[in-house]
Amino acid sequence: MIHNGISLSQVMPGKQVKIISLAGGRGLHARLISMGLIPGSIIEVVNQGMTGPCVVAQNGCRLAIGRGVAHKIIVSDVL
Numbered sequence: 001m002i003h004n005g006i007s008l009s010q011v012m013p014g015k016q017v018k019i020i021s022l023a024g025g026r027g028l029h030a031r032l033i034s035m036g037l038i039p040g041s042i043i044e045v046v047n048q049g050m051t052g053p054c055v056v057a058q059n060g061c062r063l064a065i066g067r068g069v070a071h072k073i074i075v076s077d078v079l
């Protein structure tokens with residue numbers, strides 16, 4: 001499948017992005033959806049270091065996402 005975006009792990013802090021797809025298996029999809037990270041959602045990257053989790057904000061909540069999971073969340077710029 002060809003995606004028109006980049007992985008969440010490549011987004012700079014302070015930037016808002018839209019989730020366009022989730023790569024991975026059913027278990028990962030279910031976990032991300034239960035956290036409210038679904039395709040079409042707008043999130044803001046709060047913290048993105050070279051190591052450690054990626055911290056995102058959505059609807060007033062902050063979520064820490066492991067680097068491996070962040071690689072599987074495909075996002076695009078908010079238009």
